[in-house]
Amino acid sequence: MTRYLTGAATAALCVAFATEGMATEWNVSLWGKRRAFTEHVEKLAELVSEKTDGEFTMNISYGGLSKNTDNLDGISIGAFEMAQFCAGYHPDKNRVITVLELPFLGVNTLDEEVAISHAVYEHPAAVDEMAQWNAKYLMTSPMPQYNIVGTGEPRDELAEFDGMRVRATGGIGKAFETVGAVPTSVTSSEAYQAMESGVVDTVAFAQHAHLSFGTINEADWWTANLNPGTVNCPVVVNIDAYESLTDEEREALDSSVPEAIDYYLENYGELLKQWDEVLDEKGVEKVMLSDKAIAEFRSTAADPIREAWIADMEAQGIPGQELYDLVMETLEAQRAGN
Template sequence: MKNGLKTLALTALAASIASEGFAEEWNVSVWGKRRAFTEHVEKLAELVSEKTNGEFTMNVSYGGLSKNRENLDNISIGAFEMAQFCAGYHRDKNRTITVLELPFIGVSNLEEEVAVSHAVYAHPAVQEEMAQWNAKLLMTSPMPQYNIVGTGDPRTKLADFEGMRVRATGGLGKAFEAVGAVPTSVTSAEAYQAMESGVVDTVAFAQHAHLSFGTINQATWWTANLNPGTVNCPIVVNIDSYEGLSDEHREALDSSVDEAIAHYLDNYGKLLAKWDEVLAEKNVEKVMLPEEELAAFRAKAADPIRAEWIADMEAQNLPGQELYDLVMETLKKERASN
């Protein structure tokens, strides 16, 4: 009799667990504060929780879990399940995605940035490299072309960049170096202090970061049309954690990516629409460099840096030319579809 009651109790418990589902809680490491750059992560967490009736939740931590430059390392050891990082923080660990940080590759809006990023993320060589860090690329954090803010007299000619100390990482840093500037890769969180203390003269950021990290508050001018390129900052998940999800929870995560990106694009679009108002409010001069100066910048930075990058990748048995061609082909398809 006792055995029968025990069996009934266990059956009831199993049925209860099955009906309630298995609770899954992920920790997500980002940095700074909630801003346009993290809105897709916040939206993803919201959508996943909704789709699973609260069974799958994500705790988004702004710097409480890891330093931003250590997020990929900590994903690799499973310290948390999801993280954001930028390729320029550790180019040797994510060589293949740095194709997206080459200067002047011609991306003109956020939709194109999403298209080229996700095409590159889907390439087998890219996935294989990221798997070495136990990381699966989930989605990008699309950013517009970087532009610089500075103090003092505006830099309106390429000659003005000679000796200019600029906060710029990755391919952008190389581009500025090619025209005589001195790049430094202080983190985004350190940029304001670096500018305030005179460690750098100028800071290259997308608009949201100039706002979030306060560099716009020190600026007297902003280059509206320099557009040398941008940085690529993926959202990755720990492969073991991803594969350990139930089919239902994995579907909830995968199916929420497109909607999270759409939310990000809508939110960022509103910020860009108000950017001129921000400049006026803060009394920041909008600088437009002459086309001949921009052409000279592209001639010095674009072709030589691209050729060097491709040669370097091929020397490491990575498909550099193929990845660059993929970016160009994706841009062409994206524009044709629109």
């Protein structure tokens, strides 16, 4: 009997170890702190764990695995399995999706931002470019149109942007440059210090980032209706890690993306509803630029930057016109569907 029990116990232990060995654990590299911008990743991890009964889990790190600007490099060498990054951090590595950062695309809602982002992510040129980094696009991190906070007297006329030092990346930075501003691409984590020390006069962010990175605490004013564009920040996975998943694990991951995005949109919507209260609480003046000023900004920035971007992409063998047309067609289809 003793021998029998010992054998049974040994068998049980072997099964337990085998089961433990089959569990899948991914490391996920984010930055900053948990905020509206990362809620879809948090929800994704929760859903995947639920759907696999805890056999597929994700360890989410906020800066402990890599700098935000190095996340794509980390994915490429398999330092972690999933990461978030923003296109403006290294536009030379993700040229295709910079179409989504062109100024004044006319995107009005987060739903529209999701639609155009995922359409571009699925384009063969985008898929092939990410494959060079052993990465696969999983989902976007949709953000509303950027607006700027600033110190001192409000800048509510386009002429007042001349010489303005603004933290802005990608197409937004180029747009400000066309009206005489001086963009700098310090990372989001460095924006507060740059503003506090006077390195920049203004910072362009979506609302959640002004809160999360503290720039709203330094601000005297905020532009409510400038809306020059936004940045695109995808979540990607390491291709080898993705392909090594079991069919059940891959299904749990893929099927959780729409649910995670829906959760993100609901959560971000609540933040936007409270934004005016935040401004009042912190004594930040809401600045409304005139329709004339915005139209002038758009005409100065949008067409020249778009045409230059298309020409630059085509010269590199990337279908710039096709990608821009895809964005416009997807926007039209999204609105027709609504």
